[in-house]
Amino acid sequence: MRKFSFHPCGNYREDYAQELTIFDTDYGRVCVGLFLVLLFFVIPLTVSPYMLYILNTIGIAAIAAIGLNILIGYTGLISLGHGAFFGVGAYAAAILATRVGLDFYLAIPAAGVITALVGMIIGIPSGRLKGLYLTIATLAGQFIIEYVLIHWDSMTQGTMGITIPPAKIMQWEIAGDKSFFFLIFFCLVLMTWFAVNVMRSKYGRAFIAIRDNDRAAEGMGIPIFKYKLLSFAMSSFYAGFAGALWAYYMVSVTAEPFNLSLSVEFIAMVIIGGMGNIPGAIFGATFITLLNELLRYITGFLMNIGVVTSSGLNMAPLREFVFGLSIVLFILLEPRGIAELWRIIRSNFRLWPFSY
Amino acid sequence: MDFFLQLLVNGVCVGLLYGISAMGFVMIFKSSSVLNFAHGELLALGAFFFLALITWAKLPVLIAFILTLVGCFILGFLIERFFLRPLxxxxxxxxxxxxxxxxxxxxxxxxLIWGGNLHTYPDFLPEAMALKLGSIYIAPVYSATLVISVLFLVLFGLFFKKSSQGIYMRSVADNQKAALSLGVHVRRVFALSWAIAALVASMSGIVLGIINGVNVHDLSSIGLKVFPVVILGGLDSIGGAIIGGIIIGLLETFTGGYISPSLRDVVPYIVLVFILLVKPYGLFGLVEIERV
Structure with a gap:
């Protein structure tokens, strides 16, 4: 057995493999292992169904946010269309499950692949455009997809929506918050593992090179259009996968939730969590989902106070205001997001109790 | 034929509205290259200030109008100072x-303050401003819009060509570092351009409010419709914003009239994608040359 390693007191790395390592120390590895044990064996058995519901929503949002982080944080392309991609995934899963009769374990990845194709189509303008022009092109993509989802009646049943048959493996039916918890978090762990590892491969390095300077990257021999499309495909695969999970979890799909504000919420998750940081996307998803729940609770509480009700004030818009405010404050005060805060907290404890 | 002409006139009218809504947006982009997603809300703020002054404070129309413009000028200034400058x-x-x-x-x-319902201004435009060309009727608001947009176009043209502040703004837009080294007060230029943009936005918000009634959701969705308009015209061209607005307006009304009303709202974005693919810097935009 090798020696249990701790943080070195300087930079003693000797080759690239050490630079690319995910866990600096065995301590980090053990912590993640403990966290996973806690996540899968303790939490689902102890918390209330409502908490499980919130956790499941966080898990689904986190998958989509990781995908968007690949695009925004690593490749530097801004997409305002991820809400629509999420919707494409949900509808693709619903249609595959009802029309084709695919089982859920095939329908969800297939929905991801379909969304990846759609994402590549929306990503085509990235060959000529960049920066804000590309952002506007994806905004157009969001509106066009939304229109198609609502008006392609023969496929999506318009405003009526589609009801999805329950997810089944053999005889065992996945229903209820607890079994979905296992499904969603198993997928989340898998997707996180995949994303973290892709980002330290040749592909991830190409993405980062494109983000830092696309002209220079092209000069170094990276075919940037190919990699930009790949980044769009990967990130919309994540969004579609999350959408498909969401569709199964919610049982029925309608087009209303997949609007621009969902896209904005996903970007907010990426920014608040920390751009270019995979765990950051999970932090961001947690923050935004909890904020939404908390604000829903608070506005519900305020509505029932006599003074507020009698003054005729509608407190629901407070939610939107605080949401906007939290984005603005994070950008102004901590642009590198919760991931950076987390790093600062950890490094404060590194030398504890002898910090200087 | 009458139907066609009526659609044509409606399209131009709607397009002019888009055009003047887009002008403030272009102002900000031109000087500080900020893509302002809050533009629709700036329109709405202007419209609601005016509403509050005219219905709650019961001020005369002209005074309320001037107060709104001043208020939004200050608001734009504050937005730049507190939110945009650190960035x-x-x-x-x-x-x-x-x-x-x-x-x-x-x-x-x-x-929170006004709620999501539709509010309307009391009627104050004289019916005499309505135009009648044969069988085609142009409502007084639209002719007022025409007058206002032409007026502002000329004013802005003069401002950017003749006044020193306007020239500073163009120099900052062209090359921030060079402008800075030649002694242009870049921060003041940014602040001023946000203030002017908020002023223009509030004015367009009031005009939109007169025509469609004042509703947050409608006004903020106009803020998103500004994007196809400015991309078509080129992000940094004020005249292009008006022309882009008219083209988008015509496109919308003709699609709504001849093809299908539901396609109306999405057509501008479809056109937008094609324009971006063919002419990425718009019809009148400046082509950027990049160096590594």
């Missing part, structure tokens, strides 16, 4: 998301 030189995504966050804040605030 000078930051990444594009932060600037974009900041304006998105501001949009959510403003929208929440307006909803």
């Amino acid at each position: 000078i030189g930051e990444k594009l995504i932060f600037v974009i998301m900041l304006t998105v966050g501001l949009a959510a804040m403003f929208k929440g605030l307006i909803l």
